[in-house]
Amino acid sequence: MDNLTRLSLKDLRDGLVRKDFTALEATDAYLAAIEAGNDKLNAYVAITADAARSMARASDARIAQGEAGPLEGVPLGIKDLFATKGVHTQAASHILDGFKPEYESTVTANLWRDGAVMLGKLNMDEFAMGSSNETSYYGPVVNPWRGEGSSKALVAGGSSGGSAAAVAAWMCAGATATDTGGSIRQPAAFTGTVGIKPTYGRCSRWGVVAYASSLDQAGSIARSVEDSALMLASMSGFDAKDSTSADLAVPDFAAAVERGVKGLVIGVPREYRMDGMPAEIETLWQQGLEWLKAEGATIRDISLPHTKYALPAYYVVSPAEASSNLARYDGVRYGLRVTGKDITDMYELTRAEGFGREVKRRVMIGTYVLSAGYYDAYYVRAQKVRTLIKRDFEEAFNAGVDAILTPATPSAAFGVADQDMAADPVKMYLNDVFTVTVNMAGLPGIGVPAGKDAQGLPLGLQLIGKPFDEETLFAAGRVIERSAALDLAPAKWW
Amino acid sequence: MSVDADTVRRIGRLARIRITEEEVAAFEGEINAILGFVEQLGEVDIEGVEPMTSVTPMQLRRRDDTVTDGGYAEQIVANAPISEDNFFMVPKVVE
Numbered sequence: 100m101d102n103l104t105r106l107s108l109k110d111l112r113d114g115l116v117r118k119d120f121t122a123l124e125a126t127d128a129y130l131a132a133i134e135a136g137n138d139k140l141n142a143y144v145a146i147t148a149d150a151a152r153s154m155a156r157a158s159d160a161r162i163a164q165g166e167a168g169p170l171e172g173v174p175l176g177i178k179d180l181f182a183t184k185g186v187h188t189q190a191a192s193h194i195l196d197g198f199k200p201e202y203e204s205t206v207t208a209n210l211w212r213d214g215a216v217m218l219g220k221l222n223m224d225e226f227a228m229g230s231s232n233e234t235s236y237y238g239p240v241v242n243p244w245r246g247e248g249s250s251k252a253l254v255a256g257g258s259s260g261g262s263a264a265a266v267a268a269w270m271c272a273g274a275t276a277t278d279t280g281g282s283i284r285q286p287a288a289f290t291g292t293v294g295i296k297p298t299y300g301r302c303s304r305w306g307v308v309a310y311a312s313s314l315d316q317a318g319s320i321a322r323s324v325e326d327s328a329l330m331l332a333s334m335s336g337f338d339a340k341d342s343t344s345a346d347l348a349v350p351d352f353a354a355a356v357e358r359g360v361k362g363l364v365i366g367v368p369r370e371y372r373m374d375g376m377p378a379e380i381e382t383l384w385q386q387g388l389e390w391l392k393a394e395g396a397t398i399r400d401i402s403l404p405h406t407k408y409a410l411p412a413y414y415v416v417s418p419a420e421a422s423s424n425l426a427r428y429d430g431v432r433y434g435l436r437v438t439g440k441d442i443t444d445m446y447e448l449t450r451a452e453g454f455g456r457e458v459k460r461r462v463m464i465g466t467y468v469l470s471a472g473y474y475d476a477y478y479v480r481a482q483k484v485r486t487l488i489k490r491d492f493e494e495a496f497n498a499g500v501d502a503i504l505t506p507a508t509p510s511a512a513f514g515v516a517d518q519d520m521a522a523d524p525v526k527m528y529l530n531d532v533f534t535v536t537v538n539m540a541g542l543p544g545i546g547v548p549a550g551k552d553a554q555g556l557p558l559g560l561q562l563i564g565k566p567f568d569e570e571t572l573f574a575a576g577r578v579i580e581r582s583a584a585l586d587l588a589p590a591k592w593w
Numbered sequence: 594m595s596v597d598a599d600t601v602r603r604i605g606r607l608a609r610i611r612i613t614e615e616e617v618a619a620f621e622g623e624i625n626a627i628l629g630f631v632e633q634l635g636e637v638d639i640e641g642v643e644p645m646t647s648v649t650p651m652q653l654r655r656r657d658d659t660v661t662d663g664g665y666a667e668q669i670v671a672n673a674p675i676s677e678d679n680f681f682m683v684p685k686v687v688e
Contacts, residue, residue: 197672198672199672200672201665201668201669201671201672298649299648299649300649300651313645313647313648314648339654339656342653342654343647343649343651345649345651405637407633408633408634408636408637410630411630411631411632411633411634412631412634414627414630414631415631415634422608426609429609430674431673431674431681431683432670432672432673432681433672433673433674434672434674435674436674436675439684441684441685441686442683442684442686443609445683445684446609447605447606447609447610447611448611450608450609450610450611451610451611451612454610459608459610459620460620460623460624460627462608462610463601463604463605463608463610463620463624464624464627464628466604466607466608467596467600467604467624467628470604470607473594476594477631477634479644480634480635480637480639481631481634482644482645482646483637483639483642483643483644483645484634484637484639485644485645486642486643486644486645487637487639487642489645489648523626524623524626524627525626525627525630528630539648540648541648541649566649
């Protein structure tokens with residue numbers, strides 16, 4: 100039943116509640132799509148078919164009793180970063196070989212509480228460190244999109260590459276994802292999907308494998324703005340088990356989707372107009388502003404003067420936090436263990452074999468910037484710069500700006516094993532140049548498909564909001580989605 | 594600032610990651626490329642600026658100092674590569 104996988108999350112849920120089809124039929128349709136295409140796309144690293152069918156049967160029982168939850172019977176993919184009880188949870192790393200947690204992350208527990216069904220675990224960059232999903236121990240995810248007339252394999256972005264590809268290729272109705280520097284919004288832009296990174300503290304980090312704790316935030320990737328709002332509402336909420344969880348009520352995000360932008364002030368930061376930015380990105384950005392203006396928003400030029408320092412500050416703060424968070428992988432409590440002649444030898448050999456190249460590089464950078472004599476010069480300075488980045492946004496919002504529109508990425512999806520990116524780590528890092536500021540300031544950001552490049556590949560725009568004002572992002576994102584009216588179905592080759 | 598081969602070896606030891614001699618030169622180049630990129634933070638005037646300690650204004654919550662969790666040692670060691678009687682087993686560290 101291919102057609103069930105083509106329904107939006109909203110229509111699927113409504114059809115289930117109306118009993119047009121059963122949750123088991125919907126789950127079987129998605130499992131068949133995964134079975135048929137995953138060898139080519141490599142989006143899933145674990146498929147939990149039996150558990151999915153039993154969750155779907157339980158959903159059908161609840162629907163029959165009139166007790167359907169908000170996501171009852173909706174089949175979802177879960178990024179491998181979320182702890183799922185008794186199920187593959189390895190952050191796509193060799194060092195967590197065989198790890199099956201004894202507990203469930205709060206975000207996934209919230210989704211199951213609301214009736215959702217888990218199809219399996221999704222591929223990602225190892226420990227969420229990457230922008231192309233090529234650092235995964237399980238190999239790269241392949242983007243379901245290809246350039247017109249081309250069969251060249253493109254990346255799905257990262258780190259949530261499996262989430263984005265699975266959603267775009269109709270292998271799940273929606274997916275969980277996480278974003279530390281752009282890992283939801285960049286893959287969403289590369290695959291023509293909608294990705295929301297909510298405000299820091301909106302979703303609990305409990306049970307999410309930690310990369311950089313002051314930046315990590317869970318969110319969703321879905322095929323429309325409305326679908327992403329429905330998913331985020333279920334994922335969010337206060338959790339006493341996360342000390343940075345925000346004790347705030349979760350708004351009805353879906354109710355905000357059709358609110359429109361009349362009377363809103365949309366900021367356009369001049370510092371995001373980068374040297375060498377492709378003309379099609381500039382055109383897309385202007386088009387987005389025109390659409391918002393046509394619906395009654397006011398466009399205002401603003402300045403965020405510390406923008407260019409966000410990425411360098413990120414590459415001090417995030418490796419520093421990673422070097423501390425990843426110290427726990429020592430071959431003692433879980434995962435891989437390589438025997439050595441003494442305990443230090445065991446630690447060093449286990450971590451040498453278990454971590455991939457990018458992870459080693461970031462742990463070493465973090466170790467260096469935190470080491471005696473360099474702490475003030477690197478880490479403290481970067482945290483001061485971070486204060487200034489956040490202040491830039493506060494000043495814009497205090498002056499009456501409601502949301503900020505920027506490009507999501509500097510380009511469309513690039514090729515798997517791109518030589519330029521492989522030769523220079525900084526070139527790969529520049530993928531996050533428009534998104535990383537948002538994590539540094541803890542703000543919400545949404546990536547929405549807004550156009551296509553000359554090869555017919557999707558391009559996205561990003562909206563940045565005030566703290567805990569995801570609603571405005573859904574409303575403005577919907578205006579862009581509706582105005583662009585794109586055909587976001589990649590031609591099926593897999 | 595930049596790192597030399599000896600510093601790369603020292604960072605590897607501090608991070609408890611075995612770096613082979615063949616890997617040292619490549620790590621040296623990559624780490625220096627990243628350090629070169631972050632060097633531009635030196636241009637920013639940070640006089641009188643407080644370092645960020647929390648990205649959202651919040652007070653760390655407190656709770657009563659009581660035991661609220663635990664009592665399942667077998668679950669804690671369930672994923673250990675080697676365990677015995679609910680203890681993690683490691684190579685001998687004290688003679």
